[in-house]
Amino acid sequence: METPVAVKPKIAFFDFTSCEGCQLTVVDSLADHIELLSVVEIVQFREAMSERGEDYQIAFIEGSCTRPSDEPRLKAIREQADIVVALGACAHLGGINSIRNRQPLQDVRAYVYGEEAELFETYPARPISAVIDVDVSIPGCPINPREFVQTVKMLLQGRQPEPPDYPLCIECKSLENVCVYLRGKTCLGPITRAGCDAICPAYGDGCEGCRGIISNPNYEAMKAVLDWHGLDMAEVEAKTTMFLTYQTMNMDEKKENGHGH
């Protein structure tokens, strides 16, 4: 049996391109589980404190990599930390930031920054795993507090946390929600990773896939279902673009190159 943690591990939080919503969820989760604060020492957390320590063992990274200068920063964190955790959809998937990947970059820059566009360096948004090795991901937009607490607990116990790798429909059906397809809407539940208690379908909305795609989805069948429910190609693309642009563009590319199935 493992002994309980003797020395308090030092943990740090970092943000890249994101809305900071996941860090806010962290603040809330810690407030609800103060016992965690007695077993770790937080050395960096811009959202909640001003001190900064650089001797952390566990790094939680929020946000996606969206510009060249993000890379050395990410690599420096990887260098220092024993464990790197991607916190939320932006870090885990590229997330909302990657919507722009489907458009020409100059247009996006001009749209956002107007005449000063050239002053801002930027490139297609990517999950942090595209730049550095990631040990653990906590999915979701925003993250689920229960899952965050569970992940921290498991890391402290030296166990590997594994977010569910089965589709949302499993969870949704066990809650007896009305399938939103019966409400005339569409849903990415069949290919999306469960773990959010199917919160969107529970409130009558289709899942947009913020927790990412399961390991082995039948993406072609999913697109066919969206098509049967009246979505044209542009709408199918929009549906899979909210959080999943980086993943679905890769899947489409692989298929074009003849690797996909």
Added chain:
Amino acid sequence: MDFKIMPKSALPDWVKKLTILYRVVAPVPKHGQIVFDEITDPSTLTMLYPQSVLPPKKYLFPQHEVMLNYKLDGSWFEANIESEPTVVLGIHTCDLHAVKLFDRIFSQGYADQHYQARRDDIFLVSIECLTPCTDESFCRSMGTLSATSVFDLHLIDLGEDYAIEIGSDRGESLLNGFKNVFNATSTDEERVNDRLKDKWAEFPYRLDFDVTELSGLLAENFSSEYWDELGEICLACGQCTQVCPTCYCFDITDERSLTGEIGQRTRTWDSCQIDMFAEVAGGHNFRKSRAARQRHRFMRKGKYQMDAYGLVGCVGCGRCAEACLVGITPVKTFNAIHKRQLEKEEA
């Protein structure tokens, strides 16, 4: 047949009385669907209902269940058995057949004490179906359209009255002291017989062959290309197994307290349709393809349960067919395999 008569108008009073003594669960409307839920007010209950989203099996084998609490150093452990006396009211006969199968599965070999405790606490009050519950049901083909021995009380709608067949002493005890139940007369017996006779015409056979041929048919078609065709279109979403009254696969997880001294073991419904289901230690997955998983599902429903427990593993409730977004259904699958078999034999 030993039965009683209760005027329909007395049902709410009877149910009200039951709710004082027991937890009563019954079909209730929720967001335009029917779900089994606890009732305290008999006016929310509906005895004539299309299929519930989940079968009442959730009261015997819940979606999540804490099984064990323990200390990690092994100095203490205790099974967690949660059960309370519960009346399941209005269970359809197809679902009764599924309970009969569960009784065998959970008692043979290793008897599951969690299931047994709940089962002992449950009163099954079933209702005879007089018209098909949904377009997808095919109980007649599966032989589940009439009640099977496991009920405690069984209700038959006679228009103004319910005939109540007594299945057990425990069932009879639910009627004790209730003044609005009467002994059946010979006219009542005739009314019941007419009802039971007339209803069959309402239910079409939906399999193109007799269910007794199903097990052999599937055995011969283990290598059919049809499974690959299903694998192409199946989303592997697992809805079909989640809603099925005869599915009982579960996953076990252990959670530890923060400092690692106390552990808790939970079981959660699992699905053979999901990618990770057949992955074993070392990462090998012996049912990686969706085709193999669909085949496994239908083999279980049509053959394996029959081989192991002597009962067919699909009770024809149609829930999986209603749920599936790509239109994979047992009726279509079994008929398609049958058709190809005939073509093979002719060729």
